[in-house]
Structure formats: C-alpha cells, structure tokens
C-alpha cells in the first residue's frame with residue numbers, strides 16, 4: 001500500500017528553485033531517510049508533505065485519511081515557561097491518562113508525565129516529542145533531524161526506539177538525518193537530495209558505493225562524498241539542470 005506519492009514536485013521561493021522535479025513514493029511500514037547537504041531542500045520536502053506549504057509544480061497525493069505524526073527538529077518553546085510533559089502532550093488534542101502513559105512508554109520515557117519540559121535532557125525531550133506524535137496514531141511518522149544535538153549513544157538509542165515503534169505500530173517512517181552511519185543501517189531506503197533526487201536505494205546499494213567507505217572515520221568530509229557520487233551533472237538548480 002502506498003502512503004503518499006510525489007509526482008514531479010517543484011517548489012520555488014520567488015525566483016529560487018528549491019526543489020525540482022522530485023518524484024518518489026513511500027509504502028506502508030517503510031523507513032526512508034533523506035540525506036543531503038545544508039540547504040538542499042530536505043526540510044522543505046517534509047513541509048510539503050505535511051501540507052504546511054504547497055508545491056509550485058507537480059502533485060503530492062496521499063492515501064485517503066493518512067495520519068501523519070510530525071517530530072520537529074526543535075521545540076519552539078520558551079525554556080523558562082513552566083510546562084509539564086502531560087500538559088504539552090494535551091495541548092493539541094485531548095488524550096486519556098492511560099493513552100498518554102502508553103505513548104510515553106512506547107517512546108521510551110515511561111512515567112514522565114509530571115516532569116518539567118525545561119528539566120529534560122535533549123534525548124528525553126525528543127522522546128517526549130515522539131510520544132506526542134504517537135498520540136495521533138499515525139500511519140506515517142515524519143522526523144526532521146530529530147536527533148540533532150544528541151550524543152552518539154543518544155542517537156543510536158533514539159533510532160532503536162524508532163524501529164521498535166515501527167514494529168509495534170507498522171507505521172511508515174520518513175526522516176531527515178545527518179547521522180549517516182546510523183540511519184544507513186536503520187533505513188530500508190536512503191534518498192540523497194540536492195534540490196532534486198541525486199540517487200536513492202537500499203543502504204546496501206549506497207554502502208557498495210566506494211565513497212561510502214569514506215563515511216567511516218572521516219566525519220562530514222566522508223558524508224559529503226556520498227552526495228557527490230556518480231554525479232555527471234550540475235547542481236546550480238537552473239532550468240535545464242538535471
């Protein structure tokens with residue numbers, strides 16, 4: 001079953017083409033990761049999917065009644081504002097205590113209802129945000145760099161939680177991430193975006209690219225090698241560029 005389809009989607013802000021002819025689809029229960037350099041349009045693609053902006057060209061089709069749970073990059077909340085976890089979780093929709101407790105349990109922060117948001121660690125806050133997304137019983141979880149600022153064990157633990165959520169709920173998961181080495185193993189498919197889809201495939205396919213070896217131990221330099229593999233085209237996003 002297809003959750004959504006992007007058909008030749010393009011997006012321009014004024015004169016700048018941010019996304020050009022992006023076509024892909026996601027099946028139920030798939031984990032797909034979008035990687036790409038800064039400013040390559042990853043967050044914009046997610047914003048198109050959740051409907052907060054409309055495409056300039058092309059079409060986005062979603063399965064009828066598709067429920068999307070969105071985990072943002074950061075929570076835009078004044079850290080000095082007193083706010084408990086269960087208050088945050090009930091801001092958007094009312095949920096029973098039992099349901100909140102269950103969502104917190106599934107997200108790996110059981111019993112956190114009375115904690116102050118300002119007193120949570122980065123990893124705990126991301127799990128609370130995951131619990132918030134789970135409350136809507138999503139068919140598709142969308143995560144925008146949800147592990148930014150977490151340390152290496154925190155990142156790995158968060159992805160393990162995501163995989164457990166998929167097993168439990170069978171929801172599809174679409175995420176943007178810079179944690180390439182971790183998402184490679186956790187994803188069914190990786191899409192490299194740079195204004196357009198440069199390449200995509202299974203992690204094994206990507207791993208077989210010689211540049212992937214450069215990812216290990218070479219930090220961002222290695223990661224960026226992935227984006228440039230097999231490129232025989234330009235990235236100036238002008239009309240006519242592939």
Ligand SMILES: Nc1ncnc2c1ncn2[C@@H]1O[C@H](COP(=O)(O)OP(=O)(O)OP(=O)(O)O)[C@@H](O)[C@H]1O
Nearest residue numbers: 013014018036037038039040041042043044045176
């Ligand atoms: N509302 C907007 N108006 C004008 N330009 C925008 C707007 N939103 C995003 N952009 C531009 O679109 C481009 C893509 O931004 P986007 O946030 O999608 O990139 P990204 O791949 O998620 O980057 P990063 O890895 O840095 O988070 C950037 O050049 C950005 O400046």
